[in-house]
Amino acid sequence: MATTLASALPIDAAAVRKEIGKDNLLALWKDMLLIRRFEERAGKAYLEKKIAGFLHLYIGQEAVATGFYAHLDSRDASVTTYRCHAQALLLGLDPKELMAELYGKVTGNVKGKGGSMHFFSKEKKYLGGHGIVGGQIPVGTGAALTAKYRKTGGVSVTFLGDGASPQGTFHESLNLAALWNLPAIYVIENNRYGMGTASHRAVSVENIAEAKAPGYGMASFTFDGLDLYASWKTAQQAVALARSGKPVLIEAKTYRFRGHSVSDAASYRSKEELAEYQARDPIERIKADLIGEKWLSETQAEQIDEQVLTRVQEAMKFADESAEPPLSDLTRHVFAEE
Amino acid sequence: MTVTRLAHPLATRRKLEPKNGDPINGHKGIILGDGTQLVSMRMALCQALFEEMNRDDSIFVMGEEVAEYNGAYKVTKGLLDVFGPERIRDTPITESAFTGMAVGAAMTGLRPVIEFMSWNFSFVAFDQIISNASKMCYMTGGMFPIPLVMRGPNGAGPRVSSQHSHAVEALFSHFPGLIVVSPSTPYDAKGLMKTALRQNNPVCFLENEMLYNVEQEIPVDEYLIPFGVGDIKREGTDCTIVAVNRSVHWSLEAAAELAKEGISCEVVDPRTVKPLDLPLICESVAKTNRCVVVEECYRTGGFGAEISALLMEHSFDDLDAPVQRVASTENPMPYAANLERETLPMPHRIIAAVKQALYR
Numbered sequence: 001m002a003t004t005l006a007s008a009l010p011i012d013a014a015a016v017r018k019e020i021g022k023d024n025l026l027a028l029w030k031d032m033l034l035i036r037r038f039e040e041r042a043g044k045a046y047l048e049k050k051i052a053g054f055l056h057l058y059i060g061q062e063a064v065a066t067g068f069y070a071h072l073d074s075r076d077a078s079v080t081t082y083r084c085h086a087q088a089l090l091l092g093l094d095p096k097e098l099m100a101e102l103y104g105k106v107t108g109n110v111k112g113k114g115g116s117m118h119f120f121s122k123e124k125k126y127l128g129g130h131g132i133v134g135g136q137i138p139v140g141t142g143a144a145l146t147a148k149y150r151k152t153g154g155v156s157v158t159f160l161g162d163g164a165s166p167q168g169t170f171h172e173s174l175n176l177a178a179l180w181n182l183p184a185i186y187v188i189e190n191n192r193y194g195m196g197t198a199s200h201r202a203v204s205v206e207n208i209a210e211a212k213a214p215g216y217g218m219a220s221f222t223f224d225g226l227d228l229y230a231s232w233k234t235a236q237q238a239v240a241l242a243r244s245g246k247p248v249l250i251e252a253k254t255y256r257f258r259g260h261s262v263s264d265a266a267s268y269r270s271k272e273e274l275a276e277y278q279a280r281d282p283i284e285r286i287k288a289d290l291i292g293e294k295w296l297s298e299t300q301a302e303q304i305d306e307q308v309l310t311r312v313q314e315a316m317k318f319a320d321e322s323a324e325p326p327l328s329d330l331t332r333h334v335f336a337e338e
Numbered sequence: 339m340t341v342t343r344l345a346h347p348l349a350t351r352r353k354l355e356p357k358n359g360d361p362i363n364g365h366k367g368i369i370l371g372d373g374t375q376l377v378s379m380r381m382a383l384c385q386a387l388f389e390e391m392n393r394d395d396s397i398f399v400m401g402e403e404v405a406e407y408n409g410a411y412k413v414t415k416g417l418l419d420v421f422g423p424e425r426i427r428d429t430p431i432t433e434s435a436f437t438g439m440a441v442g443a444a445m446t447g448l449r450p451v452i453e454f455m456s457w458n459f460s461f462v463a464f465d466q467i468i469s470n471a472s473k474m475c476y477m478t479g480g481m482f483p484i485p486l487v488m489r490g491p492n493g494a495g496p497r498v499s500s501q502h503s504h505a506v507e508a509l510f511s512h513f514p515g516l517i518v519v520s521p522s523t524p525y526d527a528k529g530l531m532k533t534a535l536r537q538n539n540p541v542c543f544l545e546n547e548m549l550y551n552v553e554q555e556i557p558v559d560e561y562l563i564p565f566g567v568g569d570i571k572r573e574g575t576d577c578t579i580v581a582v583n584r585s586v587h588w589s590l591e592a593a594a595e596l597a598k599e600g601i602s603c604e605v606v607d608p609r610t611v612k613p614l615d616l617p618l619i620c621e622s623v624a625k626t627n628r629c630v631v632v633e634e635c636y637r638t639g640g641f642g643a644e645i646s647a648l649l650m651e652h653s654f655d656d657l658d659a660p661v662q663r664v665a666s667t668e669n670p671m672p673y674a675a676n677l678e679r680e681t682l683p684m685p686h687r688i689i690a691a692v693k694q695a696l697y698r
Contacts (some may be wrong), residue, residue, distance in 0.1 A: 109479075110481060111480075112478030114478065135465055143445065146446035175435075311487075334514045336480070336483030336539050
């Protein structure tokens with residue numbers, strides 16, 4: 001069953017492609033490719049027991065975050081769920097420190113204290129990777145409050161899953177963002193399943209943003225999350241609205257090609273359904289378009305893929321060779337040091 | 339910094355005169371002319387907020403009824419007029435959201451103060467306090483310290499029954515990453531609040547509705563009280579009583595009664611439950627060889643259980659009797675006056691426990 005996209009923004013792919021332009025589209029494709037290769041390798045490393053705990057992969061959803069980060073700058077904050085690798089890579093964090101975090105090493109992004117669900121960056125205002133469903137939504141709202149308080153012109157983007165939309169924090173945050181005219185953007189990444197529960201078994205409406213936004217007096221957009229052009233165009237409009245002090249609720253209809261986490265075989269969905277979405281792989285589509293526009297040749301595409309893979313392999317080597325945190329770090333950072 | 343003990347007794351030379359029947363509040367104390375001012379607990383807290391907000395524009399206050407209503411218990415009275423609605427911010431009834439927003443604001447450079455109208459309502463925000471505020475610094479490898487003050491009245495109010503009478507010292511001190519402050523006097527409250535507003539950790543600042551009108555002469559000049567430094571509220575030789583917050587006052591009442599029978603009690607007020615001034619408690623027990631811990635928390639897994647265990651580990655050879663615990667009885671707070679009184683660690687129960695510790 002294909003997702004109904006009755007409420008989706010109409011997107012003229014050719015026009016958006018032209019607006020993005022050759023260089024930017026190539027860069028966005030490379031970004032998505034880096035996320036994909038990073039996570040494929042992380043998945044393998046998990047099976048080799050280099051990585052433990054939870055590992056939630058973003059594979060299939062890359063176009064959503066990629067479209068949004070294309071419109072953010074150094075004033076802007078962002079926060080997401082435990083499926084947090086893509087955002088960190090899109091912000092330009094080094095794959096080495098991210099892979100080292102997955103490996104539980106002292107050279108990791110948060111010194112081996114967080115793992116897969118907790119990537120952060122103070123410099124990039126990346127407020128994490130959060131492990132409690134819905135727990136990050138007020139945090140993102142608070143970052144929007146700071147932007148307004150300090151008049152920075154910044155916005156905050158809060159990513160959440162369809163499974164978080166029934167949580168109280170979601171509704172409380174929307175109410176406050178609208179009440180206080182905060183520069184806040186909420187992106188529901190509806191990948192159709194909250195763990196193993198299909199969205200229609202958890203959420204009372206099919207189009208979450210479209211149904212909920214009017215209740216809070218907010219603007220809303222719905223788009224095809226496998227379509228980078230739709231993501232990029234929606235983000236462009238949402239960021240402009242948020243910068244003018246209007247919060248926005250967005251739903252991306254997307255799909256995860258893997259299970260909820262690496263340990264989930266995803267037996268709750270059919271092979272046919274998965275194949276249907278994989279046929280619309282956002283990375284393959286953009287690659288085909290780049291080649292079609294003669295902005296990229298098959299040979300160049302292969303070379304770029306090789307380069308990306310090399311970068312990921314170097315990150316894995318770095319992670320493998322890094323030291324575990326010293327035991328003296330055990331109780332360090334429970335409290336602030338300054 | 340040195341702390342002068344017993345420098346600020348509760349007894350005052352004069353009392354605040356209520357205006358039109360309302361208690362005096364706001365941030366201005368009554369200047370007494372000898373370098374001291376007379377303030378109530380709520381004024382002391384308001385004064386700390388006022389002074390620190392003046393020196394640091396990253397501090398803002400957020401909570402239910404804190405601005406236009408002047409605070410449910412008037413702790414923030416007058417601050418809206420001084421600092422305006424951006425910095426003194428009324429929220430809807432939405433504890434989970436405003437607590438999480440405070441975490442997000444702290445992560446992006448502000449110093450939020452949030453008021454729980456009472457700590458009972460903090461339970462609605464429990465996930466934000468525990469999963470976000472308390473762990474953020476650690477799980478980011480020190481990248482994101484959370485300078486956040488969460489404050490409000492704690493413990494039993496006047497006959498407000500089950501859902502409005504929790505004492506949360508033990509609950510929140512269980513979790514690594516939270517500072518737990520529980521002052522008993524205006525002097526302590528002001529000095530500790532100012533410290534809370536200048537440091538970079540999440541602080542549970544536990545006040546008490548029943549103490550907001552307690553008055554004290556405090557210095558006009560600025561002072562701060564560091565966390566983890568306790569205070570002797572009454573010196574004595576026969577038995578140590580450890581208590582914080584309202585329990586200090588019940589302990590002082592019990593100590594006064596016991597003095598009439600020739601029993602000399604030392605009342606030790608750690609002021610902060612976490613970090614805890616264990617050396618001060620041990621020093622007192624080394625002198626008295628007996629200890630009673632008084633708390634409004636429940637006995638099971640309580641503050642008294644913790645102190646008792648610490649004394650076993652650190653002062654075993656100094657103890658001449660088992661440590662006694664006086665806590666709230668293990669029931670939700672009842673409404674009936676007699677049952678409420680019997681639930682709380684009132685002086686008559688403290689007196690009995692001291693006598694037990696002294697085998698009398």
